[in-house]
Amino acid sequence: MARSTPPSSAAAAGSSDSWPGKLLGLPESGPRSMSGIGRRIGGLVIDWALASVISLAIGTYGAAGNFATLGIFAALQVVFVALLSGSFGHVCVGLRVVPIRGGYVGVWRPVVRTVLLCLVVPALIHAKDGRPLHDAAVGTVLVRR
Numbered sequence: 001m002a003r004s005t006p007p008s009s010a011a012a013a014g015s016s017d018s019w020p021g022k023l024l025g026l027p028e029s030g031p032r033s034m035s036g037i038g039r040r041i042g043g044l045v046i047d048w049a050l051a052s053v054i055s056l057a058i059g060t061y062g063a064a065g066n067f068a069t070l071g072i073f074a075a076l077q078v079v080f081v082a083l084l085s086g087s088f089g090h091v092c093v094g095l096r097v098v099p100i101r102g103g104y105v106g107v108w109r110p111v112v113r114t115v116l117l118c119l120v121v122p123a124l125i126h127a128k129d130g131r132p133l134h135d136a137a138v139g140t141v142l143v144r145r
Contacts, residue, residue, distance in 0.1 A: 021143075040142065116137060
């Protein structure tokens with residue numbers, strides 16, 4: 001008969017003691033908790049759809065390998081994050097971009113964040129605190145409203 005062993009300290013410290021945003025001092029759930037991947041993707045899809053509709057309306061959709069749509073997407077990201085602390089898609093799914101140290105997002109953060117987001121790879125790499133590289137590089141975090 002197998003004898004039961006107590007769980008190791010690593011197993012006991014599992015998911016109940018750790019959540020995305022804990023290292024940043026953010027709550028586990030509710031307002032100001034770190035955004036999950038589902039809301040992030042939902043906001044991104046809404047933002048890309050909006051950029052595509054605008055690109056189609058002005059006649060640049062499909063032109064130059066969709067770089068026109070990417071440019072519109074980038075411009076919308078910078079403007080909306082600077083003015084509303086979140087892109088149109090973020091606002092629709094209940095998210096906002098906030099600086100880690102508090103205060104206003106400013107203008108340079110949305111510009112650098114958007115350039116890194118448009119490169120795609122930084123958005124796929126995550127820092128040890130759970131933030132994608134494009135957020136970690138500029139000192140911001142995407143949280144629930």
